[in-house]
Amino acid sequence: MIRLEKRPNPSRLWTGLTPILAVLLTMVVGGFMFALLGKPPLEAIRTIFWDPLFHPQFAGYSRPQLLVKAGPLILIAIGLSVGFRAGIWNIGAEGQYIMGAVCGAAVGLAFYPAETVLLFPLMVIAGALGGWAWAMIPAFLKTRFGTNEILVSLMLVYVAENILASASAGWLRNPEGMGFPGSRNFKQWASVYNDELVINTGMHWGVVAAFIAVIAAYVLMARHIQGFNIRLTGEAPRAAKFSGVSPARIIFLCLGISGALAGMAGLFEVTGPAGQISIDFGSGYGFTAIIVAFLGRLNPFGILLAGLLMALTYIGGELAQLMLGLPGASIQLFQGMLLFFLLATDVFTNYRIRLTGREVA
Amino acid sequence: MADTLLSIRGLTKAYPGVVANDDVSFDIMKSEIHALLGENGAGKSTLVKMIFGLVKPDKGEMVLDGVAYAPGKPSDARLSGVAMVFQHFSLFDALDVAENVALGMETPPPMRDLARQIREVSENYGLPLDPFRVVGTLSAGERQRVEIIRCLLQNPRLLIMDEPTSVLTPQEVEILFQTLNQLKSEGTSILYISHKLEEIRTLCDEATILRLGKNVGTCTPREVTARQMAEMMVGASFATPEPKAGEKGEVLLKCDHLSMPAPGAFGTPLREISLEVRAGEVLGIGGVAGNGQDELLMALSGERLAPKGTIWFKGRDVSRDGPIRRRDAGLLSGPEERLGHAAAPNMSLTENAVLTAARRKRLVNNGFIDWGKAKGFAEEVIARFDVRTPGPGVAARALSGGNLQKYVVGREILQAPDVFVVNQPTWGVDAAAAAAIRQALLDLAAKGAAIVCISQDLDELMEISDRFGALNEGRLSPTRPVAELDIEKIGLMMGGAHDMEVAHADG
Numbered sequence: 001m002i003r004l005e006k007r008p009n010p011s012r013l014w015t016g017l018t019p020i021l022a023v024l025l026t027m028v029v030g031g032f033m034f035a036l037l038g039k040p041p042l043e044a045i046r047t048i049f050w051d052p053l054f055h056p057q058f059a060g061y062s063r064p065q066l067l068v069k070a071g072p073l074i075l076i077a078i079g080l081s082v083g084f085r086a087g088i089w090n091i092g093a094e095g096q097y098i099m100g101a102v103c104g105a106a107v108g109l110a111f112y113p114a115e116t117v118l119l120f121p122l123m124v125i126a127g128a129l130g131g132w133a134w135a136m137i138p139a140f141l142k143t144r145f146g147t148n149e150i151l152v153s154l155m156l157v158y159v160a161e162n163i164l165a166s167a168s169a170g171w172l173r174n175p176e177g178m179g180f181p182g183s184r185n186f187k188q189w190a191s192v193y194n195d196e197l198v199i200n201t202g203m204h205w206g207v208v209a210a211f212i213a214v215i216a217a218y219v220l221m222a223r224h225i226q227g228f229n230i231r232l233t234g235e236a237p238r239a240a241k242f243s244g245v246s247p248a249r250i251i252f253l254c255l256g257i258s259g260a261l262a263g264m265a266g267l268f269e270v271t272g273p274a275g276q277i278s279i280d281f282g283s284g285y286g287f288t289a290i291i292v293a294f295l296g297r298l299n300p301f302g303i304l305l306a307g308l309l310m311a312l313t314y315i316g317g318e319l320a321q322l323m324l325g326l327p328g329a330s331i332q333l334f335q336g337m338l339l340f341f342l343l344a345t346d347v348f349t350n351y352r353i354r355l356t357g358r359e360v361a
Numbered sequence: 362m363a364d365t366l367l368s369i370r371g372l373t374k375a376y377p378g379v380v381a382n383d384d385v386s387f388d389i390m391k392s393e394i395h396a397l398l399g400e401n402g403a404g405k406s407t408l409v410k411m412i413f414g415l416v417k418p419d420k421g422e423m424v425l426d427g428v429a430y431a432p433g434k435p436s437d438a439r440l441s442g443v444a445m446v447f448q449h450f451s452l453f454d455a456l457d458v459a460e461n462v463a464l465g466m467e468t469p470p471p472m473r474d475l476a477r478q479i480r481e482v483s484e485n486y487g488l489p490l491d492p493f494r495v496v497g498t499l500s501a502g503e504r505q506r507v508e509i510i511r512c513l514l515q516n517p518r519l520l521i522m523d524e525p526t527s528v529l530t531p532q533e534v535e536i537l538f539q540t541l542n543q544l545k546s547e548g549t550s551i552l553y554i555s556h557k558l559e560e561i562r563t564l565c566d567e568a569t570i571l572r573l574g575k576n577v578g579t580c581t582p583r584e585v586t587a588r589q590m591a592e593m594m595v596g597a598s599f600a601t602p603e604p605k606a607g608e609k610g611e612v613l614l615k616c617d618h619l620s621m622p623a624p625g626a627f628g629t630p631l632r633e634i635s636l637e638v639r640a641g642e643v644l645g646i647g648g649v650a651g652n653g654q655d656e657l658l659m660a661l662s663g664e665r666l667a668p669k670g671t672i673w674f675k676g677r678d679v680s681r682d683g684p685i686r687r688r689d690a691g692l693l694s695g696p697e698e699r700l701g702h703a704a705a706p707n708m709s710l711t712e713n714a715v716l717t718a719a720r721r722k723r724l725v726n727n728g729f730i731d732w733g734k735a736k737g738f739a740e741e742v743i744a745r746f747d748v749r750t751p752g753p754g755v756a757a758r759a760l761s762g763g764n765l766q767k768y769v770v771g772r773e774i775l776q777a778p779d780v781f782v783v784n785q786p787t788w789g790v791d792a793a794a795a796a797a798i799r800q801a802l803l804d805l806a807a808k809g810a811a812i813v814c815i816s817q818d819l820d821e822l823m824e825i826s827d828r829f830g831a832l833n834e835g836r837l838s839p840t841r842p843v844a845e846l847d848i849e850k851i852g853l854m855m856g857g858a859h860d861m862e863v864a865h866a867d868g
Contacts, residue, residue: 008759010707223732225725228715236705241664242696243716244685 004351014349015297022295022341023309029341030334039324047323048316048334058319064202065315066308068273071207072097072265074307076289078213079261081298083254085221087234090255092138092153093262094286095160096131100263101270102160102167103130105183105277108192109172112184115191123192124205124267131263132256134160139255143248149255161282168277183277186270194272206268210307213261217300230254262286291339313338366391366550367412367430367519372421374407381407383574384421389519389567394541394551396561396582398594399571400763400791405554408571409521412552413445414438426518436467444512445521450504454497461496462511482513486540501528501650509540520544521552526560527788527817528650530855538564558587558792559820570594591792609827610640612676613811614661614692614780619671621660629653631660632835638780638811643802644840645826646815648855653835654815655697658784661813662694663687674780689720691779695770697788697815699762703769706758710750713757714739714772721776738775746771747797763790767798774801781805784815799825819851831855 027049031041052062076093083090090096104127111119138152169181177184187193194204221227233240233250241247265285274281292310296302317331367389374382381404389395399405410416412423414432423430425441432438435445452461459476463469470478476492483490488506496504505525512520522541526534541551541564555561561568562582569579570593578593619634631653638644648654659665661672663684672680674692682690696702704713715735719725724735739753746767750760757765770786786802787795803825806812815832816822822829823843830840831854838854846854 008756010756223729225715225719225728225730228712228730232705232708232712232716235707236701238698238702239705239716242662242684242694242702243719244663244683244688246683 003354004347005354006351007349010349011352014345018345018349019295019297019302019306019342021345022338025341025345026334026337030337033330033333034326037326037330039326044320044324044326047320048313048331050316051319051323052312052315055319060200062315062319064196064200066311067202067207068204069311069314070307071202071204071210072269072285073289073292073310074210074304075206075213075265075268076258076262076286077292077296077303077307078210078217078300079258080289081293081296081300081303082217082220082227082230083258084293084298085234086230086250086254087237088251088254089150090135090138090153090258091150091290092135092155092157092160092286093258093289094282094284095153095157096134096259096262097266097269097286098157098160098164098282099134099266100127100131101266101274101281102164102172102277103127103133103263104267105186105270106167106172108186108271109184113189117191120192120194120205120271123271124264127267128260128264131266132260134263135255135259136252139252143251149251153255157286164277164281165279168279168281172277174276181279185276186272187275192271194268204268204272206265206272209264209268211304214300214304221300226253262289291335295339295342309338310335364391365389365424366393366426368424369408369412370422370424372408372411372418372423374404374411374416374418380574382411382418382571385571385574385576386421387569387576387579389550389552391550392545392548393567394545394553394565396565396568397552397554397571398558398561398568398590400594400793403571403594403791404574405571406523407574409445409523409552409554412438412519413443413521439515439517442516442518443521444515444517444519446505446508446512446523446525448523448525448527450508452496452504452507455495457493457495458490458499458507459492461507462492462514465511466514478514479510482510486510486513486543487536488540502530502533505529505537513544517549519550519552521554523554525553526555526557530649531819531851533649534560557818557820558582558590561590562587594792609642610809612637612639613674614638614782614813615673616661617671617673619660619667621656621665621667624656624659624665629656629835631656634835634837636813636830636837636840638813640779640809640811641806642827643806643812643814643825645822645829645843646813646832646837647817647819647822647829647851648815648832650817652832654784654817654832656835657832657837658694658696658782658815661692661782662696663692685720688717688776693717693773693776693778693781695773695781695783695786697784699765699769700758704757704765707756709739709756710743710748710753710760710768711736711739713768714742714753717772718776742768742771742775745775746801747794763794766790767794770798770801774805777808778805778810780811780813782813782815785817786814787816787818787821795821823851829854 027045031045034044035041051058053059076097080090080093104123107126108119108123134156137156138149141147141152142149168183172183174182174184197203221231229240229245230250232243233245233247270277270281288310292303292306296306313335320326321328321331365388370386372382372385385408397405407416411418414435414437430441432441459472459479462479463475469475479492488510490503490506490510496507505528525537529537545551553565565582567579568582570577572594616634616636619631621631623630629652636644660667663682667680669680670678674690679687679690700706705716715724715730718738722738724731724738736753742748743750743753748764748768750764770783773781786798790798799821802812802814814822814825826843828840829843829846831838833855
């Protein structure tokens, strides 16, 4: 008989091993699925995980995409992970991401066509504030009226999407755009264009910010008393209160950090890879970042790796659709498996399997 | 003498890393109240779980009334006539007594019949209980009656009771003992688990003592002293706390008509609580569980802020200060619930040191935690309070209850508080560890600290307190010097339980 037995201490070995095991299991089961679809499994796996980086023909284009896609995922996921550690479930990072982009872009466009080096930093701050302010709504409602932050933050995503639509079709529309929806293109405005810092790497300011956020989050959670208070609140809310931690402050802090980082990610995106405010600006980074945060075990360096891995499956998935004609849904299923196997193998962190002989009555 | 009801032969049960029971053998006679004694972690719970079918032994056998007995699950045990009253009740607050009893039955009779049966049993055994009262409104003693009656409805041959008196007033204990003696006279055997040695001496016919999973001896409790039994239990003589003499200093902590609303639906409001504690003094606060102990602790620790002008520390109004500012000033506290309140279960002992000692022990510089220093402090607590653990990196939940209690109490005491408020400092702790904790409290008072000790263990309060007060429905009785009191007067001060008198007394 197989029995699960709770470990006295969470296993450190398994904490590190589960993501790797999950990736391997995804490859095996995913490959099996691709085979059932009549596609060569090994080639499909290679197309997803290897070709985006090393294919002689496509890698030149797809390799920079890795950081372009991973940057916002990591930046948002880091912010979310701080809240998740405290048991504060901000599901609305997508909305904060959109509001950051809209606010930052609006501040920038107010100064159009000024050419000054101060403008871009100002827009970054405005973007962060936009995301922060959007996240303060669920924080305020939760602390004041006890509402559920999951629902409020999620609903605010749809509000943000409508604001985005009205901005791109109305008040931020490019006056010289011949009536087409969408703002002015930031790529044509030297002072604020968030271009690659090193050519052909995909490394723009947003990626730099993501790396800084990884290190800052690590220091905060591992060394700083506020990080300790956040973890304590998540682990044992009563003990946190006994220690003197104000639950309301933690809610404002966590939602504030995640909102500001998501807003910043939105600003870097709109001034860089996206280039303008448009109706389809919201691309789901805010939701995918939730998966990234958990795939990275809410650990900053784990999130860094998970963000890169997630970005890779996106790019590789697109490539596989193009090259092998795999259906898009099978790629989504493949990504879903990753999370599924991670959660499944996660059991071994806190439990161990014991094989016991058949018990006699 | 009567013959053997349950014979336990060579029961062995090992868990990874620890042998909980090692070749334990003893007999329970018919019509006998048999005590099972032992320190925390001595293997008492494992043993009774095996008897009740919750755990299967690795080796050994049991014989119940001449028939081989190996229950696979609790319902098997119940069918064989073995019933158990657990230390922690499993009752639903929102349901009434009869509904709760019905929930524990395989095939409950119609509610009206069940209510009649409950009334009969409660009359027969002097356990007054209205089957239609909602459990949420019952005192702890009354809740225990629900559990006992639930067992008695099955006419058990063996009734197992795990620490039954820890939540009762002296009068309620009296009623319980009468019930148990009546059951005994009717031929039921009782396996009685307790830490309270005096109780065992009054009630029990035989006692089996476990130490580190082994049966270390059997005695007749009436013929030995409590001290002798305690020594068998811990395997060495332990120090009885010494009461201290000396002048009491100035008033360090004062509550002035402290009233607060109840924190939740089943909480207790605090009503006009006034008290004073002086330097070097121990104020004992007794009372039946659920009469405002937790609420008083939270008001004094600063977790819930009190109305202005109600709590004074060294002559300063601290009513509106949170836990951090009170700790900075020297007012420290230790809540009753170890896991989840005094300590975070999944965090290491080092992290749990930071939980309260961050500022007083300067474990934090400019907001950054000095983990080396925190580990040092955790190791100091572990060493000074004899906390048995592989090291400070272990998660709090991995420690046994008694060891974690030593850790959380030690953590506060080593921060040298001026006033220390503690709720149930030795709850669930074995005799040797309890004595060590009490001694540490007395030492702290001797150094000039004021101590407020909230406890349900009256013997403990009598032992260490200078003055005594009792909580009853959120009110505190006037506090009086312990020297003027006896157990009878104290019971009346506590006076919280409803219908205290024995319902009837024949049988």
